[in-house]
Amino acid sequence: MYKQFYQGFLTANKGKQHFACHSHHYWPDVTRDAMLEYWDDSARLVDDKWRYIFSEKVPETQQLIADILQLPHPEQIVFAPNTHELVMRLISCFDLRKPLRILSTDSEFHSFSRQVKRLAEYDNVQLDSLATEPFSTFEQRFIQAASNQDYDIIFVSQVFFNSGYAISDLTQFVQQLAEQSKAMIVIDGYHGFMALPTDLSTVSERIFYVAGSYKYAQAGEGCCFMAVPLGSEHRPLYTGWFAEFGTLAAEKTATTLYSEDGFRFAGSTMDFTALYRLNAVLRLFKQQGITVGRSHQYVQKLQQVFLDKLEIVQHAKLNSSSLLMHDLNHHGHFLTFKLANASEAAELASQLKRAGIETDYRGERLRFGFGLYHDSADYDLSCLKETS
Known part of the structure; x- marks a missing residue:
């Protein structure tokens, strides 16, 4: 078909x-044409390609993703070469000299699980990992666990990579978590994005949603993204020049400036070939009604x-x-x-x-x-x- x-x-x-x-x-097949398009744009524009990419390609791709996830503010979507960068920027929003309490599960992908396991070697970092099995009681148990302590970060998958088990109602699940905790709620949506119909419209201002192009978006490695809650004032310690792209020409100040949208979580120079591929796939599906x-x-x-x-x-x-x-x-x-x-x-x-x-x-x-x-x-x- x-x-x-x-x-x-x-x-x-x-x-x-x-x-x-x-x-x-x-x-x-459209991804091959997209890679050639990136080469042609690079040859045609050279250094000016950055302005073109950020004014044309990035907003278009943000809108395509926002339409799929029912996100009301496309500008709150930020891109990175991998989810590990995005996860580390989230963690770097916290002062690691102080206690950091993290709630997660025993079934998270390595980008998160390996990193927080290493962080938990510090005495001031507490990592609580809840077992996903039995699946029939997981959501109830996780929400209860969120209410037991004053967590700083709650990180959980929409679909778990080692089982295929999916949160039955993500909106309701997030809302119940938010009722129990003021923590930063992060949803790993990599196995959910472009696989399960997902409507984030009512929870977009409460969660960070992380996903990417490598799996069901079918565009290969190199283009991950994160939906950032509107009005976020987080100042990640791990930051790059893309995070103040719109202010580069402004007079420099003693304070580190951040973008007022999702790009406050941006990093630095990356190869945008993957974003071109993702853009091409999402446009194809939209045109074909898939x-x-x-x-x-x-x-x-x-x-x-x-x-x-x-x-x-x-x-x-x-x-x-x-x-x-x-x-x-x-x-x-x-x-x-x-x-x-x-x-x-x-x-x-x-x-x-x-x-x-x-x-x-x-x-x-x-x-x-x-x-x-x-x-x-x-x-x-x-x-x-x-x-x-």
Whole structure:
């Protein structure tokens, strides 16, 4: 149905069944043209490209993202090459000479979990990580935990990378957190953006929402973003010249100036090729009427067909018993199977790869992702019998 937009990657990977869309998503063909466009603009404008990018490309991309997430103030979106930069800028808003209390989970992606684990080696940093399992009680337990202490930062995923479990009602969840705590609330939306229909209109002034282009936005690495609450007066210690881009020509003062919009969290010089790619993909989807809702429904159908075909195979390790989450209505765009241990997951992933099925694993969890370039008619799981 949508394969026509991905001919470049599909041709280069003929014969493979690519179930790693949640990690290394194929790019639509328009991204190649976008990369050439960036080269042409750089050659045409040279140093003047910065003014063009910030006056044309950045606002257009901000608006495209804002439309998808129902954000009322596109100018509050800031870009960075990766989410780690954005996470560190958020943390640097706090005086690390004083106590810092962080509430999170045991299932956050490495950009956050590794960094705060290292910070927690300091005596003044307290990190409380709540177990996501059992999933049925997670939201209630997390909201309760938020009320137990006076936290400075609350960081939690919209969809958890190691399971696919998704917060059932993000708006309600955030509102309940905000009622319990005055902390900075950060939502890692990387596995939610462009996968699950997301409306941030009523919580945009209370949360920092972090996501990027690498996964379901299908534009590759290098363009992450953060939606910043309107009126934010935070002054990140980790800051770069983009954060005062509009004031560079002004007379310098003793005070470090920050942009009055989301770019107060900006960094420094970056390669905007990825932003061009993201811009091209989002414009393509808008032109073709491919909404997140339509995409999500398509992927849910793919997942169901996959599970039906898997049932026929009767694989000893990949089956309904090892499937971590069964409810596709509260689920991201990948299925996770929990195996006995990490070695077993690694070995099975390797066997599948040799059979032409691309997956990936995290610890003992093997993941199968689904994307728009899939056609369920192409699914051939007969080779799984050889790995059982």
